[in-house]
Amino acid sequence: MSQEVQVPEFIAADPELWFAMAEASFYSAGVTQDRIKFGYIVGALPAKYATEVRYIIMNPPTDGAYHKLKTELIRRLCATQEEKNRRLEREEIGDRKPSQFLRHLQGLADPTIPESRMKSLWMKRLPKSVQVSLAIVKDISLQDLAVHADNIMEASRPPVQKLNETASIEAIISAKFAQIALGLNQEIATLRAELATHADRSRRNRSGDRSQHRPRSHSRSLQPFDGNCWYHWRFGAKSTTCRKPCKYAS
Known part of the structure; x- marks a missing residue:
């Protein structure tokens, strides 16, 4: 039982080579009948090249159809x-x-x-x-x-040509490094901005906490009360200390 034939893609520039490859596939698959070979070749021909042998495809000879198709296609496509x-x-x-x-x-x-x-x-x-x-x-x-x-x-290639090739490679590498460096600088700048914002926010929070919990100064607590200093207002005649201004009369 013959195997399926794998006809290669048509080689218009070298049809002789293509037919040799096709015939090797015929041999490997055990295909020997002329009409079967003819059918495989017709099926593999691109339309633009099939038109070159249209009259053979439309009216194949009874005997030797494959050989006729091969000879005529090579003749038409190959230079002498x-x-x-x-x-x-x-x-x-x-x-x-x-x-x-x-x-x-x-x-x-x-x-x-x-x-x-x-x-x-x-x-x-x-x-x-x-x-x-x-x-x-x-x-x-x-x-x-x-x-x-x-x-x-x-x-023997000119050194300038080799140098240009090396320079081109180095230029590509330098461009890649520059791109990487730019990306890193952008990330660093973004990180610094975020850290600065966080530090500013923390500083404002600490300032607010101190203003809310700042103890009253001692001097404020010692301000006159009804014209008297805190000591005379609190202890009266028993006070041994006085802070001016104070209108307490002993």
Whole structure:
């Protein structure tokens, strides 16, 4: 019993690769019938690409429908090898790493192109300083040579560029610390205001308590009463003390 086929998402830029992946899924699931393959492919095609092979989908041949659909779709979407070769001669490295650029060229090149030819096409697009450094490297594969070129490019980057990257990181960190410091200062200011309010309230409460419980001064208690001082008012002739003003007559 065959398994369910997992057809990958369509790769418009490389339909040959997509069909190879789909066929690997067919093989894993045990799907061998042409019409079943045809149905899976039609179901996976986005509408804009299905229109490229509309006449095959609408009127599939009795035999070899899958093969016909595959051949025609690749023909319509893929550039011819002559076009790829012309593009291969024009490609520039741009901002890609040497290893990325090599993989890009290999994707354009005919699979039968010799490695020596690919190496020549690749190396002559690299910066001159990298070409000189690679010229003395011997007896390693083209892929390893590309990794070596990546390391040379990284080491030869202008110090200003590295400094700018470091400065950018430091600027981000500084901004974060400034944000944290601002938040802490705001919290401290709020806390100080709350403490000041609490202290002021406590001070007013203590002042009120003292005014309510302040004892009468002794001098007030000794003020004249009906013209006499407190001692003569209290003890009369028996008083041995007198406080002026006092009109008591002995």
